[in-house]
Amino acid sequence: MILLINYGIGNIRSVANALESLGARTKISERPEDLRDADRIVLPGVGAFAEAMRRLEAVGFPDALREEVLEKGKPYLGLCLGMQLLAERGYEHGEHRGLGWIGGEVRRIEPNDPKLRIPHIGWNSVAPTRKDSILFKGMKGDPSFYFVHSYSFRPSDSAVASGVTDHGCDVVATVEQGHVFGTQFHPEKSQKAGLALLRNFLEFKC
């Protein structure tokens, strides 16, 4: 069973729809104790960094997640904000603490071309950067995915990134650290390429 964490502000339904279309059994839950029964955990994300973190902390998700993902080794996929929350700190509307599983910060995108607009909204091609990538397994060329964000993840160790896109500067599109995955884009909104990536996550074995 794939557990989707519901913290009241995400587009959870569409993520569940996409996973179910691939044959996965999903459960949407707002209770940290449900993580125990999950085989895999997905943290979807639409929203602001601080608000999301506050809502997760209010019911005790960070500790429960640490136990299930970092200690027990359950595969984790963070989508959009769910990837950004892996960072140590975020700077959306002030400085806020993240989950801190992957070293780095979340800062506003600063394109070097003033004509490029923020948020970075729309379809952009992603260049896979690692041969050992799980998420891009079987994909050819630079597939396009749907992005919607104004802030991006700046990992302290760039080797954590497995896909990069360009928006007037390099923007980390995916991170992979062991069994912890994150995508800045929305695979559930990226039609065929997105479903292929989700399938790779579902088929991943530790």
Place this chain on the structure above:
Amino acid sequence: MLKKRLIPCLLLKNGLLVRSESFSIHQVLGNPIHEVERFNTWSVDELIYLDISQEDYYDLRRDDMKVKSRNHPLDILEDVSRSCFMPLTFGGRIRALSDIRDRISRGADKVTLNTAALETPDLITEGARAFGNQAIVVSIDAKRHDSGRHEVFCGGRTPTGRDPAEWAREAESLGAGEIFLNSIDRDGTARGYDLDLIQKVVAATSVPVIACGGVGSYEDFVAGIRAGASAVSAANIFHFKELSDRQAKKVMRAAGVDVRL
């Protein structure tokens, strides 16, 4: 680099899909859920649903189109999102933060604010704080006067005395992540976008502008992009032309516009 987006805009009135002309004539086209299944196999990049109902009833119960009863726009949204693996924007009749939350939790990625943005601009800021700027699209209905001046209209009918470029700039500073710009006088006319309006609003803002209103040919999409729009939207052309998605993308690509095929 970011691709330019092609976005069908679907109008819902009392639960049915309609076409619109000059914001006043609404002809029923069919069932909104069937339509999304058609678009999902298309090479369009997003969908925008706008609920333009004035009344509080929904017609799908008396519908002879063989889908189960759907009497509320949020039920329609939920059904649409089930088979829509592309970004979905839902707008219309949003007045409070709880309305935004309801739509996002039932499958919308973004919402549009129009009347509420004009009447309670704080809602833009509150929405952006809770869901991120990218989830808040401020929709602007503008009309061109004979003098060439543009004016924002509220609810498509009531003049506000406001300049669309200035309002767009203000909406952005309040937290809007995108501007959905519709021309009232071009709506349903197939005379092409109001390019002057697009240019003015694009120049005044730094968030993406989605142009809408007036598309009659695929070349109009190219003109909208050249005028500075980040995305081009239309309603009627997608209903009445065969294979309009692929043809539109082909024409855009041939004109040098970077689109996802």
